[in-house]
Amino acid sequence: MKICFVAPADNYHTKKWCRWFAGRGHEVHVVSFHRAVTENAELHFIDCGVGVRENDWKKLRYLLRASELRNILAEMKPDIVNVHYATSYGAAAALAGIKRYVLSVWGADVYDFPKKSPLHRLMLCFSLNKASYLFSTSKAMAVEAGKYTKKAFDITPFGVDTELFSPGKRIRAGDGRFIVGTVKTLSEKYGIDYLIKAAAIIHREYSDIPLELRIAGKGPCEKEYRDLAARLQVNGMITWLGFIPQEQAAEEWANMDAAVIPSTLESESFGVSAVEAQSCGVPVVISDIPGLMEAASPGVTALVVPRKDERALAKALVWLYRNPEAGKRMGEEGRKYVLENYEWNDCFSKIEQRLKMIRGGGTTPD
Structure with missing residues (x-):
């Protein structure tokens, strides 16, 4: 198939989709309002003069380029158009008058965007109802998006490369340290x-626990978090890794004793980080965000704590330290859980079959 993704070319998930489908022999194109290197796809860049982190009003410039998007697709003649992110790329696609396309919702476009104003809500409804088919990475997000459309969603979770994210990456053994960490954008x-x-509570109240915290990622809150660590006198136990590539992320997850994903907003629509950590055979502690709980098996592969509750988080980490055999079993169950539910070839193969069905216009893939 000739597949065109209308999506931010610089995004990790866009690149992952391109890499998988190109690897399957499909001809892959990306139309993007952001310039980036796309090794597995041909890039069609539409320059709007708007950065990735610009505010919503500046991103209205996307809509002014709807005719350019329409012209690119008319010349390209793809078999499948898959637009990603409902309220920027999706709104542009809706205005472009594309006859038949798939719209994939991402998270903030469904959970946060429509709550900003009645105009934001109307834009989301317009985008969802103009699309021919709707994809959601989680059941939880499909339920949320269902508040703005009566159309059905296909559930298309992000899988992970279980060969890359593997327990075999672990090189630590019996070194007497308790290493906890996360790999997330610092926002x-x-x-x-x-x-x-939570690390400060453990440092202060459980001084026998040899806790080390490893934080990978960059983002707008980095200075605030570094200042917080200094104020709480735990900077000495934290290693700030900055942005790391996926290969290093796999090594980091595998060499942790516990992985923590303490998200606070439900726009964390699917816990890819939790899946990566579980794939590495590591027990995870997650907050009670629906998309995170859908990405794990609470009580079996993960401990769930209330969001924004550092004391509950500290308690969960102390329990894992005090119960290493239970933590080991959770890690082993996590690996099995990912292999059964979120192996990326299985997940993408299902998406591929669905796209073939859509291209054929029938009820079964050709």
Whole structure:
């Protein structure tokens, strides 16, 4: 198939979709309002003069380029158009008058965007109802998006490369340390400040626990989090890794004794990080966000704590330290859980079959 993704070319998930489908022999194109290197696809860049982190009003410039998007697709003649992110790329696609396309919702476009104003809500409804088919990475997000459309959603979870994210990456053994960490963007919605506060509680109240905290990622809250760690006098136990590539992320997860994903907003629509950590055979502690709980098996592969509750998070980590055999079993169950539910070839193969059905216009893939 000739597949065109209308999506931010610089996004990790876009690149992962391109890599998998190109690897299957499909001809892959990306139309993007952001320039980036696309090794597995041909890039069609539409320059709107708007950065990735610009505010919503500036991103209205996307809509002014709807005719350019329409012209690119008319010349390209793809078999499948898959638009990602409902309220920017999705709104542009809706205005472009594309006859038949798939719209994939991402998270913030469904959970946060429509709550900003009646105009934002109308834009989301317009985008969802113009699309021919709707994809959601989680059941929880499909339920949320269902508040704005009566159309049905296909559930298309993000899988992970279980060969890359593997327990075999672990090189630590019996070194006497208790290493806890996360690999997330350092922004408010991911709750890294609560992890730092939990570390401070453990440092202060459980001094026998040899806790080390490893935080990978960059983002707008980095200075705030570093200042918080200094204020709580735990900077010495934290290693700030900055942005790391996927290969290093796999090594980091595998060499942790517990992985923590303490997100605070439900726009964390599917816990890819939790899946990666479980794939590495590591027990995870997650907050009670629906998309995170859908990405794990609470009580079997993961401990669930209330969001924004650093004391509950500290308690969960202390329990894992005190019960290493239970933590080991959770890690083993996590690996099995991912292999059974979120192996990326299985997940993408299902998406591929669905796209073939859509291309054929029938009820079964050709």
